[in-house]
Amino acid sequence: MSKPNEGATPPTWKLMLVKWLGLFPPLLAVAYALQWLGVEPLWWKLILETAVLVPLLNYVIAPLVDGLFSEWLYAGIDEEQQKKGIHIGS
Numbered sequence: 001m002s003k004p005n006e007g008a009t010p011p012t013w014k015l016m017l018v019k020w021l022g023l024f025p026p027l028l029a030v031a032y033a034l035q036w037l038g039v040e041p042l043w044w045k046l047i048l049e050t051a052v053l054v055p056l057l058n059y060v061i062a063p064l065v066d067g068l069f070s071e072w073l074y075a076g077i078d079e080e081q082q083k084k085g086i087h088i089g090s
Contacts, residue, residue: 010073018073022065023057 009015030049039045066073 008074008077010077014069014073018065018069019057019062022061023053026056026061027053 027049030052031045034045034048039048
């Protein structure tokens, strides 16, 4: 299912939940990998985790989960926008 129209955006809570669901497994994997490699101190671990996960989230995870959950994310968007209507003038 494609997005209903160009200006439509899903509710923020749905986007947050979907991004969290997409981010948690890679975050866990990277954290365990860095622990297994014995990376210390904590600040260095955080630099490495964010250096890997932020681009991954932006270019891979977000588009993937948005596509997987698009039907749920955009469900009811058209109806909600029709109810709001467009008010021009006073």
